[in-house]
Amino acid sequence: MLSERRLEVLRAIVQDYVGTEEPVGSKALTERHRLGVSPATVRNDMAVLEDEGYIAQPHTSAGRIPTDKGYRLFVDKLAGIKPMTAPEKRAIHHFLDGAVDLDDVVGRTVRLLAQLTRQVAVVQYPSLTRSTVRHVELLSLAPARVMLVLITDTGRVEQRMVDCPAPFGEASLADLRARLNSRIAGRRFADVPQLVQDLPDAFEAEDRGTVATVLSTLLETLVEETEERLMIGGTANLTRFGHDFPLTIRPVLEALEEQVVLLKLLGEVNDSGMAVRIGHENAHEGLNSTSVVSVGYGSGGEAVAKLGVVGPTRMDYPGTMGAVRAVARYVGQILAES
Amino acid sequence: MLSERRLEVLRAIVQDYVGTEEPVGSKALTERHRLGVSPATVRNDMAVLEDEGYIAQPHTSAGRIPTDKGYRLFVDKLAGIKPMTAPEKRAIHHFLDGAVDLDDVVGRTVRLLAQLTRQVAVVQYPSLTRSTVRHVELLSLAPARVMLVLITDTGRVEQRMVDCPAPFGEASLADLRARLNSRIAGRRFADVPQLVQDLPDAFEAEDRGTVATVLSTLLETLVEETEERLMIGGTANLTRFGHDFPLTIRPVLEALEEQVVLLKLLGEVNDSGMAVRIGHENAHEGLNSTSVVSVGYGSGGEAVAKLGVVGPTRMDYPGTMGAVRAVARYVGQILAES
DNA sequence: GCCTGGCACTCAGCGCGCGCGAGTGCCAGC
DNA sequence: GCTGGCACTCGCGCGCGCTGAGTGCCAGGC
Numbered sequence: 001m002l003s004e005r006r007l008e009v010l011r012a013i014v015q016d017y018v019g020t021e022e023p024v025g026s027k028a029l030t031e032r033h034r035l036g037v038s039p040a041t042v043r044n045d046m047a048v049l050e051d052e053g054y055i056a057q058p059h060t061s062a063g064r065i066p067t068d069k070g071y072r073l074f075v076d077k078l079a080g081i082k083p084m085t086a087p088e089k090r091a092i093h094h095f096l097d098g099a100v101d102l103d104d105v106v107g108r109t110v111r112l113l114a115q116l117t118r119q120v121a122v123v124q125y126p127s128l129t130r131s132t133v134r135h136v137e138l139l140s141l142a143p144a145r146v147m148l149v150l151i152t153d154t155g156r157v158e159q160r161m162v163d164c165p166a167p168f169g170e171a172s173l174a175d176l177r178a179r180l181n182s183r184i185a186g187r188r189f190a191d192v193p194q195l196v197q198d199l200p201d202a203f204e205a206e207d208r209g210t211v212a213t214v215l216s217t218l219l220e221t222l223v224e225e226t227e228e229r230l231m232i233g234g235t236a237n238l239t240r241f242g243h244d245f246p247l248t249i250r251p252v253l254e255a256l257e258e259q260v261v262l263l264k265l266l267g268e269v270n271d272s273g274m275a276v277r278i279g280h281e282n283a284h285e286g287l288n289s290t291s292v293v294s295v296g297y298g299s300g301g302e303a304v305a306k307l308g309v310v311g312p313t314r315m316d317y318p319g320t321m322g323a324v325r326a327v328a329r330y331v332g333q334i335l336a337e338s
Numbered sequence: 339m340l341s342e343r344r345l346e347v348l349r350a351i352v353q354d355y356v357g358t359e360e361p362v363g364s365k366a367l368t369e370r371h372r373l374g375v376s377p378a379t380v381r382n383d384m385a386v387l388e389d390e391g392y393i394a395q396p397h398t399s400a401g402r403i404p405t406d407k408g409y410r411l412f413v414d415k416l417a418g419i420k421p422m423t424a425p426e427k428r429a430i431h432h433f434l435d436g437a438v439d440l441d442d443v444v445g446r447t448v449r450l451l452a453q454l455t456r457q458v459a460v461v462q463y464p465s466l467t468r469s470t471v472r473h474v475e476l477l478s479l480a481p482a483r484v485m486l487v488l489i490t491d492t493g494r495v496e497q498r499m500v501d502c503p504a505p506f507g508e509a510s511l512a513d514l515r516a517r518l519n520s521r522i523a524g525r526r527f528a529d530v531p532q533l534v535q536d537l538p539d540a541f542e543a544e545d546r547g548t549v550a551t552v553l554s555t556l557l558e559t560l561v562e563e564t565e566e567r568l569m570i571g572g573t574a575n576l577t578r579f580g581h582d583f584p585l586t587i588r589p590v591l592e593a594l595e596e597q598v599v600l601l602k603l604l605g606e607v608n609d610s611g612m613a614v615r616i617g618h619e620n621a622h623e624g625l626n627s628t629s630v631v632s633v634g635y636g637s638g639g640e641a642v643a644k645l646g647v648v649g650p651t652r653m654d655y656p657g658t659m660g661a662v663r664a665v666a667r668y669v670g671q672i673l674a675e676s
Numbered sequence: 677g678c679c680t681g682g683c684a685c686t687c688a689g690c691g692c693g694c695g696c697g698a699g700t701g702c703c704a705g706c
Numbered sequence: 707g708c709t710g711g712c713a714c715t716c717g718c719g720c721g722c723g724c725t726g727a728g729t730g731c732c733a734g735g736c
Contacts, residue, residue, distance in 0.1 A: 023728090025727065025728050025729085026728075026729080027727080027728075028727090028728095037679070037680090038679070038680050038681075039680090039681095039728095040679075040680055040681070040682090041678085041679055041680070043728090043729070043730075044678095044679085044730095046729090047729090047730080057728095057729090058688095059686095059687070059688065060686055060687065060688095060728090060729075061685085061686045061687050061688075061726095061727070061728050061729060062687085062688075062727080062728070062729090063727080063728065063729095135479060137477050137479075137485065139475050139477055139487075141473060141475075147475065147487075149477075149485075149487065149497070157497050159487070159495050159497075233595060234595070235573060235591050235594075235595065236588055236591035236592040236595060238591065239587060239588040239591065249577060249587075250574055250577040253573050253574035253576065253577070254574040256573075257571060257572070257573065257574060361699090363698065363699050363700085364699075364700080365698080365699075366698090366699095375708070375709090376708070376709055376710075377699095377709095377710095378701095378708075378709055378710070378711090379707085379708055379709070381699090381700070381701075382701095382707095382708090384700090385700090385701080395699095395700090396717095397715095397716070397717065398699090398700075398715055398716060398717090399697095399698070399699050399700060399714085399715045399716045399717070400698080400699070400700090400716085400717070401698080401699065401700095
């Protein structure tokens with residue numbers, strides 16, 4: 001176990017390195033932090049920290065920089081989450097309050113996060129599986145053509161055309177609409193399949209085929225749209241990632257273009273808390289020199305989607321975590337209100 | 339006016355520079371192109387081309403590189419549009435054929451374009467103003483709450499909630515729905531306002547308020563959603579823009595995040611033909627060292643939106659133009675079919 | 677036992693000078 | 707008007723030595 005002071009030294013190294021982007025030496029450390037010991041002592045501590053794998057030297061006779069393991073310890077034990085200041089909070093509210101629809105909320109959120117953290121922001125659209133159904137509407141566009149509209153509690157709307165096997169009367173349609181809504185309105189998407197399972201039985205034989213078709217389209221919609229959408233922004237901040245960045249930036253841009261990768265990235269958040277994945281902790285190779293801070297957000301107590309930022313491992317973790325948390329909370333509120 | 343041979347020299351310079359990314363000298367030129375004259379002659383021609391502003395030297399005793407003006411001449415007079423080969427065409431068809439909905443079409447198009455040209459692709463969603471109405475649907479969610487759904491011929495669907503000033507009966511709703519559709523189905527969005535102008539007059543006094551509210555929401559939708567969406571992709575190709583690119587890439591990324599800038603960029607296409615904007619011809623400063631190749635595409639003969647690519651001024655213009663044109667044509671076909 | 681000041685050592689980065697060679701402009705001759 | 711020849715330019719790469727931040731180690735002190 002590392003002594004209190006050595007932890008303090010590690011913290012100082014992380015803070016300085018994040019600030020200056022340059023390897024930090026023993027002398028500079030004692031000058032900038034009141035550690036109460038001499039550079040020589042710090043050097044000894046550094047040697048230990050290096051042995052333990054928390055810091056490393058880019059080359060002999062250079063200062064130390066934190067390793068992924070060092071950042072991990074810093075995040076877990078040494079740093080808290082820096083709360084937003086009042087003005088920052090006001091700015092967040094102000095920025096998000098003008099949103100007119102879901103797309104706008106997500107768009108504003110992504111821009112806001114990118115701006116606050118000066119990093120790349122990723123926001124997932126509220127997912128359907130965890131949402132609940134607000135309303136289902138059916139309308140007939142032609143005798144054997146029905147349009148299915150699905151409205152979620154997060155304000156998302158999905159529509160599908162259904163070509164029916166047989167003409168479907170207005171009365172039957174109204175009947176189906178009423179039955180459907182009474183069964184699934186207010187229920188979670190995940191529960192829908194069993195709730196509608198025996199619905200065709202309630203209809204005349206001639207309508208059963210159509211009812212089944214409509215239902216299967218509904219279920220398809222749930223599955224298909226569970227394939228989640230997301231929005232990213234702040235890619236211009238990639239240019240601040242580092243000096244050697246032709247090599248760094250390319251794989252990151254590639255990763256960001258792959259929705260699947262991003263979803264996995266966010267997916268690794270456990271539902272409640274905030275997740276920080278540092279450097280090689282990210283499964284995707286291209287992101288091995290980046291860290292991801294992500295958190296779930298939702299309209300109620302429950303998370304319906306995730307958001308986060310991607311930045312260099314050398315990032316201001318407390319500040320970033322604070323910003324991410326604050327934005328997630330407020331977006332949750334906004335979704336709840338709408 | 340430049341002699342035939344000098345134009346030939348310019349063409350050779352552009353081709354070589356695009357290929358090698360290095361200033362091209364007189365000797366190399368005569369070796370790689372059968373110009374039928376000696377390096378000394380080429381040098382004289384080059385001096386003239388430089389006087390006229392078509393080429394420039396990065397420094398004395400280096401080869402020449404084309405200026406924006408040189409590229410302009412090349413594109414206008416010296417190079418055609420390189421048609422896609424049969425395998426390339428097949429690949430385009432294959433890639434786009436699997437698309438399931440509008441989002442998917444646009445998404446695939448942007449990926450395809452980025453891949454074909456190895457540059458950044460931008461695709462605008464089919465615009466509402468130039469689209470026509472396929473169908474309007476009204477459905478009552480509550481006595482005084484109506485949902486408005488608008489379906490366009492390009493498959494786009496927009497919906498809006500309308501809070502009515504007074505309860506609105508099913509019969510009146512059906513009446514309005516029928517009248518609305520008979521008036522505007524198949525018509526262009528731009529024409530809708532006048533077509534519905536006197537519609538409230540056809541209703542009982544008590545319903546007129548509601549009808550007016552619904553109509554104004556409809557008109558709002560047209561206006562609001564004319565604010566056009568677009569999708570970009572292939573940003574990872576930015577890393578191939580040049581060696582000095584920390585400086586180059588940043589403003590480009592910033593420009594790409596601003597939808598407004600991008601829309602303007604594409605907007606400068608005249609409706610029919612293909613547009614190539616080279617370097618400083620782009621109004622936006624950040625894009626002064628990039629070229630934009632764009633073209634309109636549409637489901638019928640008429641363009642409903644635009645697409646294009648953004649690349650370094652040092653790009654393969656004939657090839658890029660060929661790819662952009664081919665993709666635009668095929669996307670147009672797909673939209674027409676669906 | 678832990679901290680400290682001192683000291684010798686290491687090495688990346690920087691500036692300098694130099695030679696190479698691609699490329700140029702000019703000129704006299706065909 | 708084209709060509710070969712020739713002197714000139716200058717960016718680039720290379721090797722060199724210096725500088726200084728930073729280190730590891732050690733002997734002495736609290």
